[in-house]
Amino acid sequence: MKRMKEYTPYHSPNDPCPPIGKKYYSTPPQLYIPFQPANLPQYSPKEALAKGTLWPAFYDYYDNPYRQRGN
């Protein structure tokens, strides 16, 4: 499932700046699993410390979504 969502704001012919194109917003995993079920798979302790969570189901990598479009 794609967690980074996007939409295109309306751009009027009278707007002063060139259109930004797509606007992005993040919808991370806690929105879809509001209560953690028991016995989910786990990362190794070392990996968990690096990622910030023990649970792959709740890991969400983030990067600047605008950069991918060459901005």
Add this chain to the structure above:
Amino acid sequence: MWLYEKKLQYPVKVSTCNPMLAKFLVEQYGGADGELAAALRYLNQRYSIPDKVIGLLTDIGTEEFAHLEMIATMIYKLTKDAKPEQMKQAGLDAHYASHDSALFYHNASGVPFTTAYIAAKGDPIADLYEDIAAEEKARATYQWIIDMSDDPDLNDSLRFLREREIIHSLRFREAVEILKEERDRKVFF
């Protein structure tokens, strides 16, 4: 009572000399949705919330101080070697005039920290929803800083902090479910 461990929760490494990033990061230091506001909000709410979720607020509130310390380290590393001229170029001239390179609890626009940022309604559901919103706002702040930062090492630490906001949000959502006392009950509609 607290025990202090003399290490950061996650390593902080800054690889490029870009004091302007300090200007952005201070939002998470003394801003409305920053780590100080979060720590004080949760630790204060503990006294007027059902027993079942006090421990959660203690844990998360404590961790927010560990995050505050990471942010402080980032700001310190970015500004400690900046000369007045570099502070000026980074847009930190007003900060320098008032504080030199000392850290101060204000937001990215220089507005000093205020306890008005901290909500405590006394209603457990209202307060927990406030906490969920605070975590999502802090997550968004980290995203916006990552979007503007081109320092891969700094972004690595910021990604860790963002992930923690996600987990905190999840735990507060679970706390709401626990207080609803509807779990493990068969519900027919």
